[in-house]
Amino acid sequence: MALIVQKFGGTSVGSIERIEQVADKVKKFREAGDDLVVVLSAMSGETNRLIDLARQISDKPDPRELDVIVSTGEQVTIALLVMALIKRGVPAVSYTGNQVRILTDSAHNKARILQIDDQKIRADLSAGRVVVVAGFQGVDEHGNITTLGRGGSDTTGVALAAALKAAECQIYTDVDGVYTTDPRVVPQAQRLEKITFEEMLEMASLGSKVLQIRSVEFAGKYNVPLRVLHSFKEGPGTLITIDEEESMEQPIISGIAFNRDEAKLTIRGVPDTPGVAFKILGPISASNIEVDMIVQNVAHDNTTDFTFTVHRNEYEKALSVLENTAREIGAREVIGDLKIAKVSIVGVGMRSHAGVASRMFEALAKETINIQMISTSEIKVSVVIEEKYLELAVRALHTAFELDAPARQGE
Amino acid sequence: MALIVQKFGGTSVGSIERIEQVADKVKKFREAGDDLVVVLSAMSGETNRLIDLARQISDKPDPRELDVIVSTGEQVTIALLVMALIKRGVPAVSYTGNQVRILTDSAHNKARILQIDDQKIRADLSAGRVVVVAGFQGVDEHGNITTLGRGGSDTTGVALAAALKAAECQIYTDVDGVYTTDPRVVPQAQRLEKITFEEMLEMASLGSKVLQIRSVEFAGKYNVPLRVLHSFKEGPGTLITIDEEESMEQPIISGIAFNRDEAKLTIRGVPDTPGVAFKILGPISASNIEVDMIVQNVAHDNTTDFTFTVHRNEYEKALSVLENTAREIGAREVIGDLKIAKVSIVGVGMRSHAGVASRMFEALAKETINIQMISTSEIKVSVVIEEKYLELAVRALHTAFELDAPARQGE
Numbered sequence: 169m170a171l172i173v174q175k176f177g178g179t180s181v182g183s184i185e186r187i188e189q190v191a192d193k194v195k196k197f198r199e200a201g202d203d204l205v206v207v208l209s210a211m212s213g214e215t216n217r218l219i220d221l222a223r224q225i226s227d228k229p230d231p232r233e234l235d236v237i238v239s240t241g242e243q244v245t246i247a248l249l250v251m252a253l254i255k256r257g258v259p260a261v262s263y264t265g266n267q268v269r270i271l272t273d274s275a276h277n278k279a280r281i282l283q284i285d286d287q288k289i290r291a292d293l294s295a296g297r298v299v300v301v302a303g304f305q306g307v308d309e310h311g312n313i314t315t316l317g318r319g320g321s322d323t324t325g326v327a328l329a330a331a332l333k334a335a336e337c338q339i340y341t342d343v344d345g346v347y348t349t350d351p352r353v354v355p356q357a358q359r360l361e362k363i364t365f366e367e368m369l370e371m372a373s374l375g376s377k378v379l380q381i382r383s384v385e386f387a388g389k390y391n392v393p394l395r396v397l398h399s400f401k402e403g404p405g406t407l408i409t410i411d412e413e414e415s416m417e418q419p420i421i422s423g424i425a426f427n428r429d430e431a432k433l434t435i436r437g438v439p440d441t442p443g444v445a446f447k448i449l450g451p452i453s454a455s456n457i458e459v460d461m462i463v464q465n466v467a468h469d470n471t472t473d474f475t476f477t478v479h480r481n482e483y484e485k486a487l488s489v490l491e492n493t494a495r496e497i498g499a500r501e502v503i504g505d506l507k508i509a510k511v512s513i514v515g516v517g518m519r520s521h522a523g524v525a526s527r528m529f530e531a532l533a534k535e536t537i538n539i540q541m542i543s544t545s546e547i548k549v550s551v552v553i554e555e556k557y558l559e560l561a562v563r564a565l566h567t568a569f570e571l572d573a574p575a576r577q578g579e
Numbered sequence: 580m581a582l583i584v585q586k587f588g589g590t591s592v593g594s595i596e597r598i599e600q601v602a603d604k605v606k607k608f609r610e611a612g613d614d615l616v617v618v619l620s621a622m623s624g625e626t627n628r629l630i631d632l633a634r635q636i637s638d639k640p641d642p643r644e645l646d647v648i649v650s651t652g653e654q655v656t657i658a659l660l661v662m663a664l665i666k667r668g669v670p671a672v673s674y675t676g677n678q679v680r681i682l683t684d685s686a687h688n689k690a691r692i693l694q695i696d697d698q699k700i701r702a703d704l705s706a707g708r709v710v711v712v713a714g715f716q717g718v719d720e721h722g723n724i725t726t727l728g729r730g731g732s733d734t735t736g737v738a739l740a741a742a743l744k745a746a747e748c749q750i751y752t753d754v755d756g757v758y759t760t761d762p763r764v765v766p767q768a769q770r771l772e773k774i775t776f777e778e779m780l781e782m783a784s785l786g787s788k789v790l791q792i793r794s795v796e797f798a799g800k801y802n803v804p805l806r807v808l809h810s811f812k813e814g815p816g817t818l819i820t821i822d823e824e825e826s827m828e829q830p831i832i833s834g835i836a837f838n839r840d841e842a843k844l845t846i847r848g849v850p851d852t853p854g855v856a857f858k859i860l861g862p863i864s865a866s867n868i869e870v871d872m873i874v875q876n877v878a879h880d881n882t883t884d885f886t887f888t889v890h891r892n893e894y895e896k897a898l899s900v901l902e903n904t905a906r907e908i909g910a911r912e913v914i915g916d917l918k919i920a921k922v923s924i925v926g927v928g929m930r931s932h933a934g935v936a937s938r939m940f941e942a943l944a945k946e947t948i949n950i951q952m953i954s955t956s957e958i959k960v961s962v963v964i965e966e967k968y969l970e971l972a973v974r975a976l977h978t979a980f981e982l983d984a985p986a987r988q989g990e
Contacts, residue, residue: 170636184635222653224595225662233665234657236673244632247647251636254644262647266677268720288722311678311699 170335171293173204173327176305178212180340180399181245189400191252198258203293205332207303207325208249210241224336231276235305239265241304242321250300260298263288270324272306272314279306279314281323284331301328303308310460322383330390337392338405339379344398345406346371346378348571349424353562356572360422361404364411367422368394370548372512384408393435411516420517420524421569424562428509428555430460431483432540433490434475437500448474449498451489457482461510461543461550471500475541477552480506492493508540509558512550513565531568537561581746582614582704586714586736589623591751591810591934592656600811602663605709609669614704616743618714618736619660621652627884640902642687646716647727650676650781653732661711671709674699675726676716683717683733685726690725692734695742712739730974737757742802748803749816750790755809757789757818759982760835764973772815775822778833779805781925781959791976822927831928831935832980835973839920839966842894843951844901845886848911859885862900865981868893872921872954872961882911886952888963891917919951920969923961924976930976936960942979948972 169397174194181187190206197204209215218237222229246262253260265272268289272279292299303321306314314502316323322339329337345359346368363371365388369381378396387394387408397405438444445464452459462476478486487504494502525542528549532539541552553561566572585605592598599618608615620626629648633640652690657673664671676683679700683690703710714732717725727734727979733750740748756770774782780792789807798805798819808816849855856875862958863870873887889897898915905913929935936953939960941952948971952963977983 184632187636218655221595221659222662222779225598225659226666230665233658233661233673236675240654243651243654244629244648247644248632248636250644250647251633251640254641255637262644264647264724267724313678499884549808 169201169203171205171332172197173205173207173325173329173332173334173337174340175207175338176209176340176399177321177342178215179342181210181249182212184248187248187315188243188252191249191256191258193399194249194253195256196257198298204298205289205293205328205334206249206300207321207328208242208245208300209303209321211245214241214244214378222458232312235276235313238315239305239313241303242304244304246300250298251372251488253298253300258298259296260300261292261300262300264302265324266307266311267299270301270306270327272308272316274308274310274312274314276312276314278317279308281306281316281327284327285512289328289332320380320382322380323386326383326386326390326392326394330386333413334392334556336407337387338395338397339383340397340399342399343378344401344403345396346408347423349562349566350426353559354424354566354572355388356566357572358573360406360408360415362409363422365394365408366411366547367514367516368408370545371423371425379408419515419570420521421513421515421571422517423514424511424565424569424571425514426509426511426543426558426562428478428558430477430508430510430552431486432475432477432505432508432552433486433500434473434503434505435490435494435499436473436503437471438474439498440470440472444472444497445474448490448493449476449495452476452478452486455485455489456476457486457489461541461552463541463543477508477510477541507555508552509555509561510546510550510552511558511561511565513569514548516547518549520547527568528556528565530548531564532561535560535564539566580612580614582616582743583608584616584618584736584740584743584745584748585649585751586618586749587620587751587810588732589620589626590662590753592619592621595659598656598659599663602660602667602669604810605660605664606667606669609709610946615709616700616704616739616745616925617660617709617711618709618730618732618739619653619656622656623651625655631934643723646687646724648845650713650724651715653715657711657713661709664709664711669709670707671711672703673711673713675713676735677722679712679739681712681717681738683719683727685719685721685723685725687723687725689728690719692717692727692738695738697742700739700743715936720787731791731793733791734797736952737794737797737801737803737805740803741797745803747806747818748798749806749808750794751808751810752789753810754789754807755812755814756807757819758834759972760837760977764837764970764979765835765983766976769982769984771817773818773820774833775927776805777822777958778925778927779819781923781956782834782836790819827989830926830981831932832924832926832982833928834925835922835976835980835982836840836925836975837920837922837969839969840891841888841919841921841963842891842897843888843916843919843963844894844897845884845914845916846901846905846910846912847884847914848882849885850909851881851883855883855908856885859901859904860887862890862904863887863897865897868897870899872963874952874954888919888921888952918966919963920966921961921963922969922972922976923959925959926979927958929960930957938979939976940976943972946971946975948975 303324351357394408714735762768805819
């Protein structure tokens with residue numbers, strides 16, 4: 169008999185029918201003998217409806233009061249699910265963040281969990297009840313209602329699993345697991361049985377939007393096994409867990425991630441003096457623009473070129489900041505490019521395998537895809553290429569790293 | 580500088596526009612120097628929407644969970660009003676029942692307030708903030724969310740006023756005060772400047788549905804001056820307060836109440852033995868039928884007649900119970916009448932004025948209205964008459980007790 173935390177998102181509880189389906193699912197798990205803590209989001213659309221009400225009053229609604237309003241969304245779904253469980257003869261009880269007590273800091277709209285009181289939940293589990301907890305919300309030390317910010321329900325699930333030392337935190341979504349890459353780009357993409365926290369972080373931050381990054385960090389930190397599953401289809405999903413060294417069968421690369429959200433900026437002919445990187449990136453950071461990849465070429469004739477990527481939405485802003493900087497430091501020119509894409513190979517296996525990067529470059533060269541920028545980390549190699557080659561690059565890499573699903577009989 | 584509790588009902592906060600209007604009103608009071616605690620209901624229709632969601636899951640939703648859902652209605656309005664106040668430069672803060680802490684018993688859906696913690700509210704008032712509290716809700720000793728039942732927001736207002744020893748509890752409604760009688764029946768009806776708690780209870784229970792009876796009882800018990808006012812029109816409203824003996828100008832009668840909701844049942848030729856009243860009313864009460872007026876005539880030939888009134892909705896049920904009883908105790912016959920109306924004169928002044936009842940009977944006799952039943956209490960005389968004479972009777976009494984407004988110039 170294991171203790172499992174299950175988290176269902178907004179679309180999984182988006183209607184009375186869906187809530188009834190979730191109740192069926194929870195009942196089945198309960199009957200299999202597991203102790204269950206269920207974390208719910210608000211019904212899809214409800215949080216936006218509530219925010220819209222607040223915005224009708226004020227463009228910048230008071231953050232404390234916004235949390236008071238927005239937190240009602242989950243409060244409704246938890247009680248509805250408990251009613252549906254009780255109707256099925258499954259004893260259950262609902263708790264708001266305050267009732268559990270999920271203690272957070274006082275950063276309204278983006279609070280962080282500090283501590284979870286597990287007393288009430290343990291007592292209910294011992295009494296045979298399913299405990300249904302409102303995701304996304306908590307309470308600060310003064311009793312003010314707080315919310316964890318968008319997508320915070322995943323974090324609630326992981327934090328509860330950590331506090332309760334649950335066997336697993338199951339995140340139910342609209343996909344049946346984490347794939348080697350986007351199946352819309354590569355039909356041979358395969359569902360991964362297992363992936364490490366580090367790999368998942370790289371995959372998530374690179375555009376595989378299955379899980380909230382914060383919840384994966386949290387799960388890794390407290391070593392909570394996470395499982396991504398489909399809300400209404402059967403299947404084992406994908407288990408996200410620590411890197412188990414003993415596994416000899418580990419593939420080198422777990423997946424291919426990509427995104428088209430970035431733009432590239434280059435400042436050329438920069439006098440190569442100490443502190444030049446700060447002179448260039450300082451004003452960008454001061455303008456609250458987040459920088460992703462950064463590449464500085466070796467100096468040539470006492471000048472250097474400096475390239476970095478930012479989110480496409482911030483391209484115009486970054487360009488104007490950079491043009492100012494260029495004038496000030498006497499750089500030759502600034503050029504920008506919106507038509508780029510980033511492709512990354514991710515896998516803890518590359519730690520123990522030499523030549524992974526060159527295998528990547530070889531595969532891209534075979535398709536005559538030019539690499540504009542390269543950035544590497546311990547478990548990831550990312551390249552920036554021309555956007556039009558994105559699909560071709562992803563397919564080539566998927567094949568080169570032997571991720572393609574074997575052709576199935578009858579297909 | 581007085582401390583005032585103001586309560587606004589569902590229609591007063593039924594839209595963003597209305598909430599903005601309430602904020603304007605509160606701001607005006609604040610600027611006049613008063614300390615303000617504002618109690619709100621949910622937006623009109625919202626409580627029913629939430630109950631409907633629950634009923635889609637279950638005909639008999641779990642009472643604890645129903646409170647979790649239903650309490651979100653007020654949680655939304657309090658935060659919206661605070662946002663609107665902050666937008667106007669008025670410092671304000673919202674509290675749910677749990678946050679205040681309004682401690683109740685655990686009778687979900689119909690809880691009673693046990694205790695109110697005034698610490699946070701007092702600190703906020705001292706800091707110059709308007710405190711906006713969710714009506715209709717509280718929390719039990721175990722931290723479960725409770726609701727006070729329909730109309731409970733009035734009770735929250737009165738209870739807060741009592742706990743804070745407020746100068747006044749103002750109840751904002753869609754009428755501008757309590758009238759001597761229904762102005763639709765008597766155009767000369769006048770708004771009362773003042774009325775006692777006892778009178779208000781008699782007026783309310785007799786069909787003037789301005790305030791919830793429970794909140795008036797509560798206000799009387801703790802001697803909280805209540806004032807009924809119109810939400811969006813200016814005016815002093817009606818003050819409901821204790822009977823101030825010193826006032827020499829007190830009118831004998833404060834108002835004429837009436838209702839058409841009752842039906843009359845008579846059991847005739849009942850053998851006059853001890854315990855006969857219990858034999859007749861016991862089975863009625865056992866069937867959960869509430870009895871209002873009861874009249875037993877003096878015995879005649881060892882038999883007596885026994886008449887009582889019930890709500891019209893329960894007439895058929897009461898009739899069949901009574902017919903059974905008649906057979907068992909050997910009564911002669913049972914007769915019933917649905918076409919009756921009850922008219923009452925109410926006023927603490929009648930305590931010190933003899934002959935008030937006879938003046939009432941005289942006024943009715945002048946109009947040749949036959950009186951079928953009479954019932955008296957210390958501050959009320961009620962009669963049952965044929966329904967078709969109702970308006971005539973009310974107008975005659977309104978004039979006889981000098982309640983008609985003087986004809987105004989130009990009217």
